[in-house]
Amino acid sequence: MNRVTDELLRMVSDFTGAFKGAFNIRENGECAGRQSTDNIKIESKPNAPGLVVHIRPGTKGETVYIPACVTQGNINDLVYNDFYVGEGADVTIVAGCGVHTEDEGEATHNGIHRFFLEKNARIVYREKHVGTGGGTGQKRIDPVTEATLAQGASLEMDTVQLGGVDETYRKTWAKLAANARLVVRERIMTDGDEHARTDFEVTLAGEDSGCDLVSRSVARGQSHQEFYSSIKGLTRCAGHSECDAILAENGTVTASPALEASHVDAALIHEAAIGKIAGEQILKLRTLGLTEQEAEEKIIEGFLR
Template identity: 50%
Template sequence: MALDAIQKNILHEVADLDGIPQGAYNIRANGTSAGRNTTANIDIVTKEDKPGIDIIIKPGTKGESVHIPVVLTESGLKDMVYNDFYVGEGADVTIVAGCGISNCGDQDSQHDGIHTFHVGKNAKVKYVEKHYGEGDGNGARILNPVTTVYQEEGSYVEMEMVQIKGVDSTVRTNYAELADGATLLIHEALMTHGKQQATSDYKVVLNGENSSADVVSRSVAKDDSEQIFEVAIEGNTACNGHAACDAIIMGNAHVVAIPRLDAKNVDAALIHEAAIGKIAGDQLIKLMSLGLTEEEAEEQIVAGFLR
């Protein structure tokens, strides 16, 4: 697997990789495979009808991980992949995805990752997705991920969706359906600056009895950037759903939060919360009294808020 210094840095940013990962992996660089490894329990198969891969995890697989990062360093490249995950009954795995774009040219670079998860009965998945952009060119860095999750009875999915730096435009589309006793936890951390634009759209359908979902977004909008957070939770039986948007707004930024609850059963318990505001003055004063400048104090508060 031959990657240049820029590509290696992006891999570190989006997947915390400083070398070849342990276990199964598929690394995609500039639209082609740059490396792949499978294990006895996790197979990765190239799709024949469209770009992308199938990740097949055997029932009962425990303690293994899959890394599928994407790296783009060619200005003007538009890349789309379809990745399907089949997680067998009773498995317990970690999946690390994410995409980084380095664009030093004048043309827009874009990656659209279409991910579909089929999570088997009583399976457990931790999914980490990080998006990152860099480069001093005039071309935009665009990421439009689509994530769809189908959870069978008793399954558990935890998702960390992180975008902290350098992405000029993103539309993040997410959909999930849960069966009896399934649990879905989503934590989004997002920061925009300059004139960046970010839209996050989540829809969760609670079809199964005693299913539950918790969708939490924490975001910081700086300068002239714009953010839209939209979440809809539909409860079709006895279930529990919670959605929360907590945003810090700075400069001339614009933030919109749109929660939607749809209860179709008397035993569906659905809650939403939304808060948008500036950094509290007393927080700044306290940190500045310890010797920090106002800018340093703001950076510390933002970093802690997005954890």
């Protein structure tokens, strides 16, 4: 494992020199370390790059780490990871990704994660993305998440991208059975000429299933962001999506929600708010001794927390 990988791991996956429990470290398309536990088995896919992760029914309180790092240009890393989560399990998955280049070569990671949650299983999924390096090559991360939730299952996704990624296309697809729940908290910051696109597509197929999709973002410089969400309610269910974005300098944001209710008891809501930081917020902080720039940074920090 090289020095850049070590630095990226500390940024995206709470790495402190070693992982406790199950983990797989991916470095430039290769495995740089792996460990399973009695309850969480990590194996290589037989016919494609990636992993098969089996979490035993009833597993509680464990964390599995699957970070991926691209540490040089001219690498386009593609990985397929499948997670099979047994009935009643309750675990955390940390899947950070960092891309780094010091030359004109592009550093790209494409992670396709599929989750299969059995009855009453619960997953907390944390994903942090970052781009680093002084090279001119593009730094790109394109994550795809597909989730199938059985009765009573729960998936909570906390995804963060706060700098350095030139291009990202983030896709999330989910289908929920009865009483299943999906919660997504997405935070994105773009700057310069960076571009970020988010697509959510959720089908609430089972009675009393529900989803809550919230995206908060800041577009600075000349950057552009796109937010698309689609929630389909096929039965009695509750779905909510929300896009809140702050514009700074010449940043731009578009939001395109779609709601499709196919049942009289499907309750679906979308909210969106896009605009600059209110002047009175900055003025209030300036009365406390902050400069205008410091006040803006403090507001953005709180907004993306």
